[in-house]
Amino acid sequence: MRLEDLICEKCLKPAGGDALAVVDIQNDFIPGGALAVHGGDSIIPGINRIMEVFSTADLPVILTQDWHPSGHCSFASAHPGKKPYDAFKSEGLGPVLWPDHCVQGSPGAEFHRDLDTRFAQAVIRKGYHRDIDSYSGFLENDLKTRTGLDGYLKSRGTKRLFICGLALDYCVFFTAVDGVGLGYEMYVITDLARPVGSPPDSVSRALKTMTDKGVRFIRSADILAG
Numbered sequence: 001m002r003l004e005d006l007i008c009e010k011c012l013k014p015a016g017g018d019a020l021a022v023v024d025i026q027n028d029f030i031p032g033g034a035l036a037v038h039g040g041d042s043i044i045p046g047i048n049r050i051m052e053v054f055s056t057a058d059l060p061v062i063l064t065q066d067w068h069p070s071g072h073c074s075f076a077s078a079h080p081g082k083k084p085y086d087a088f089k090s091e092g093l094g095p096v097l098w099p100d101h102c103v104q105g106s107p108g109a110e111f112h113r114d115l116d117t118r119f120a121q122a123v124i125r126k127g128y129h130r131d132i133d134s135y136s137g138f139l140e141n142d143l144k145t146r147t148g149l150d151g152y153l154k155s156r157g158t159k160r161l162f163i164c165g166l167a168l169d170y171c172v173f174f175t176a177v178d179g180v181g182l183g184y185e186m187y188v189i190t191d192l193a194r195p196v197g198s199p200p201d202s203v204s205r206a207l208k209t210m211t212d213k214g215v216r217f218i219r220s221a222d223i224l225a226g
């Protein structure tokens with residue numbers, strides 16, 4: 001299954017009840033960063049355009065920000081003898097360990113300078129508990145601890161959430177699946193997301209699971225400005 005082949009919705013105009021979440025457009029996920037996602041920078045201009053469409057229509061735009069303390073449990077450096085991208089599976093961690101990334105207050109944790117953060121009304125930070133990782137913007141990997149995103153969206157009347165950003169096979173994927181579980185209609189904007197691709201089956205697993213759970217896919221060009 002390839003992202004380009006997924007069935008896409010056509011020509012949809014954002015309206016009341018819609019919101020946009022932009023996932024982890026931070027220096028460490030951009031080429032040159034600690035956990036670089038191939039082509040991560042190439043989606044930023046398109047993300048700015050779509051954020052403008054939502055904010056101009058007075059619809060919620062939320063940024064998520066990976067925000068780890070130093071020594072975070074998801075870092076290979078916290079596990080003696082392990083290297084970044086080594087396979088690792090334990091409660092709420094894995095399937096691989098990561099390089100140190102998005103350390104709180106570090107330049108790598110900052111939003112990329114080209115991201116136009118003026119269009120966002122809320123920033124949800126995640127992954128700030130040293131012993132729990134959080135791929136999803138809604139729920140930490142213990143599947144209990146909430147980030148507050150659901151409360152924010154519900155209080156702004158959101159029913160349908162569009163997501164884009166990095167990385168397709170981790171934070172975008174888990175946010176999309178949790179969103180469905182919390183009752184949102186979820187749309188991944190296919191041309192505005194890029195994967196890490198580690199381990200090698202991470203993208204195919206993510207696409208299959210999202211499809212099975214009822215996540216929908218749309219191209220940014222099919223989201224119409226008002």
Ligand code: VGL
Nearest residue numbers: 024066098166167170171
């Ligand atoms: C992410 C791996 C580790 C992501 C965050 O934003 O997708 N991936 N931390």
Ligand code: ZN
Nearest residue numbers: 066074102127
């Ligand atoms: Zn992380």
